[in-house]
Amino acid sequence: MSAGNGSELHALTMPKWGMAMTEGKVIAWLKETGSPVKAGDDVFEVETEKIVNVVESQAEGILLAQIAKVDESFPVGGLIGVIGPAEATSEQVQDFVSGFQERFQEFLQEHGTAGAIDPSNIEVQGKSLRYLPLGEGGSPKVLIHGMGSDLNSWLFNHAALADTGATFALDLPGHGGSYKTLETGDVAELTAATLGFLDSLELGRVHLVGHSLGGSVAAQLASENPSRVYSLTLISSLGPGTRVQPDFLESFLKAGRRKAMKACLTRLVADPEMITRDLVENVLRVKRIEGVEESWAKIHQQAIVEPAQSVDGAPFGVLERLVQQGTPVQVVFGAEDRIVSAPLPSDLPQGVELHLIEHAGHIPHMEAAAKVNQLLLEFMARHSEPSGAI
Amino acid sequence: MSRITFRQAIKDALVLEMHRDESVILIGEDIAGGAGCDGEDDAWGGPLGVTKGIFSEFGAQRVLDTPISEAAFTGAAIGAAATGMRPVVDLMFNDFIAVCFDQVCNQAAKYRYLYGGQDSIPLVLRANTGAGIGTASQHSQSLHSVFSFFPGLKVVVPSSAYDAKGLLITAIRDNDPVVFLEHKLLYDRVEEVPDESYLIPLGEANILNEGEDITVVALGQMVHVAMEAAENLKGSGVNVEVIDPRTTSPLDEETIIESVEQTGRLVIVDETTPRCNFACDVSALVAQEAFGALKAPVRMVTAPHTPIPFASNLERLYIPDSFRVETAIRETVEYKR
Numbered sequence: 001m002s003a004g005n006g007s008e009l010h011a012l013t014m015p016k017w018g019m020a021m022t023e024g025k026v027i028a029w030l031k032e033t034g035s036p037v038k039a040g041d042d043v044f045e046v047e048t049e050k051i052v053n054v055v056e057s058q059a060e061g062i063l064l065a066q067i068a069k070v071d072e073s074f075p076v077g078g079l080i081g082v083i084g085p086a087e088a089t090s091e092q093v094q095d096f097v098s099g100f101q102e103r104f105q106e107f108l109q110e111h112g113t114a115g116a117i118d119p120s121n122i123e124v125q126g127k128s129l130r131y132l133p134l135g136e137g138g139s140p141k142v143l144i145h146g147m148g149s150d151l152n153s154w155l156f157n158h159a160a161l162a163d164t165g166a167t168f169a170l171d172l173p174g175h176g177g178s179y180k181t182l183e184t185g186d187v188a189e190l191t192a193a194t195l196g197f198l199d200s201l202e203l204g205r206v207h208l209v210g211h212s213l214g215g216s217v218a219a220q221l222a223s224e225n226p227s228r229v230y231s232l233t234l235i236s237s238l239g240p241g242t243r244v245q246p247d248f249l250e251s252f253l254k255a256g257r258r259k260a261m262k263a264c265l266t267r268l269v270a271d272p273e274m275i276t277r278d279l280v281e282n283v284l285r286v287k288r289i290e291g292v293e294e295s296w297a298k299i300h301q302q303a304i305v306e307p308a309q310s311v312d313g314a315p316f317g318v319l320e321r322l323v324q325q326g327t328p329v330q331v332v333f334g335a336e337d338r339i340v341s342a343p344l345p346s347d348l349p350q351g352v353e354l355h356l357i358e359h360a361g362h363i364p365h366m367e368a369a370a371k372v373n374q375l376l377l378e379f380m381a382r383h384s385e386p387s388g389a390i
Numbered sequence: 391m392s393r394i395t396f397r398q399a400i401k402d403a404l405v406l407e408m409h410r411d412e413s414v415i416l417i418g419e420d421i422a423g424g425a426g427c428d429g430e431d432d433a434w435g436g437p438l439g440v441t442k443g444i445f446s447e448f449g450a451q452r453v454l455d456t457p458i459s460e461a462a463f464t465g466a467a468i469g470a471a472a473t474g475m476r477p478v479v480d481l482m483f484n485d486f487i488a489v490c491f492d493q494v495c496n497q498a499a500k501y502r503y504l505y506g507g508q509d510s511i512p513l514v515l516r517a518n519t520g521a522g523i524g525t526a527s528q529h530s531q532s533l534h535s536v537f538s539f540f541p542g543l544k545v546v547v548p549s550s551a552y553d554a555k556g557l558l559i560t561a562i563r564d565n566d567p568v569v570f571l572e573h574k575l576l577y578d579r580v581e582e583v584p585d586e587s588y589l590i591p592l593g594e595a596n597i598l599n600e601g602e603d604i605t606v607v608a609l610g611q612m613v614h615v616a617m618e619a620a621e622n623l624k625g626s627g628v629n630v631e632v633i634d635p636r637t638t639s640p641l642d643e644e645t646i647i648e649s650v651e652q653t654g655r656l657v658i659v660d661e662t663t664p665r666c667n668f669a670c671d672v673s674a675l676v677a678q679e680a681f682g683a684l685k686a687p688v689r690m691v692t693a694p695h696t697p698i699p700f701a702s703n704l705e706r707l708y709i710p711d712s713f714r715v716e717t718a719i720r721e722t723v724e725y726k727r
Contacts, residue, residue, distance in 0.1 A: 177391075257594055259645075277600045288556060288588040 138165020
């Protein structure tokens, strides 16, 4: 374990979860002042208009100060607490806090509170794709969600990734605010749409992150267009050595009522408390939209069931090709994934990194957001253009 | 997604369905405004402005203005439905059911049954409901319990813009007569609503707030009264489960019973007079199906057994408010045998 980074103090701030969030309320502290904190530890709990979730520390050290009181609301980016080395003096903490507050007040005066951000739509070959851009500069990152989800599934990751540069979360065809009139619904169609999206936004080369089905799409895109991809991260995706629970998506597609949907979504996570009333309602609200169920049924059959039956089909045969091409690939799984089981390291081609996240199921980017964000940022930093731009 | 009013959500549902299916037509008073006489076309959009603009878009063939005769135009709409149209009737105030009771409750409700299921009446009867804007005793009643009495009628009581749009689209596509009751105080509520068509099934309750101490069942405008009470009680550590059945017929009995089995306590909030109403119905359901789970008597918060007063101070007293709901919840939670 590292001894911490000298006199460095870290701000714990109000996160931005999703486009609509402008402020959040601290509803509980999960660490006492003075207790040690590791990166990835749950430190405090936040309630927004839509969700309740824990905030994990990105830094390591001692929780030196709890700035926020329980039930106090803060704008996105506001100072909630301070983490640093045990030897930091109270004067140093005080200076850090007043310095932060001064800069934050200036920031608020200049920019206002972080407003609700609206996603955009772009025409790709005459069909509309919805996406949410955050951040500027750097090597662009593109996030591709899984089956039956949408760009909101990156709400705990998007802002953190955007701190280091432009990050785009995309709605795949048949999902979210993108077009619902699918041709075939197979991986090729989803991949073509994603490539069309990169072209339309003139994103020459990107870091691709795909979750589950989104991983199949990202892998296919990278294998066909190696020059467009700096790095590829596959989260909980089908691939060599994985086994999918076929009945999960069947029951997900069938679930029309809250109770059935809740039971279904609970299988996605290690901690069932993650599946709140609002989360279930949000999934049902999407599913009720006309055309969505038909699109999902098509994609399920064409992009998941059929490829899973063919050993050479995407995404099983693709990893070898990616490694031969020299595309950096990392594979991330929740150790308790009950939908797609994690592969063994020996199942993966040499050179592919495998990371297992403890206490997370099929959606580790939501359940253990800080850890996944850290893996993503480190991996991308290693494989970006050596331009010095961050 | 757009932030729109309850009023706009209902209009959007009508317009989407009129585009989708040309057999969907509107019939009612004032929905074409002054069309055919000296007045301005499309002047009103019904008494509360819900359908304004639809006449201009779809014309007199699809938006039919009628004389002031609920018996005649409701009967005509039922006849049109029997021949294959999908009429949406604007009855204005649900109190006017009194003059077209035979058409709706004797004819439309029983038609499919009488003809052995060979034919049905795909009709939606829209009407505003409820007190709170000073429309007095003949224009302010909440009559969902009356309609729920009749097998063959489906009864929808939306509480939000999101629900209103999805439930109305489902109601229009339903092959049976559906009574769709819009509370007057909801029309200006603004909410995020998808721009696309979506369907909410009839007979599926919504759980607005999860809580383990007590179940509160409420409909329409009373959902917001219940939610206010639930919010106020959070501070004192009482966690309220708020259930909005969305439809009284069919009724999602399962969701209510399951909730009471968890909480052991039930308060029903109903803006109707207290006899033979929806609150009694739910109360009886729970007494029969979940008696063993109950830790306290079921409480009903309703209006008194009087006509609705016109005087605004009396009208305020008449309508169940969050203070009365809070009191009922507290007393139920603190109840000791």
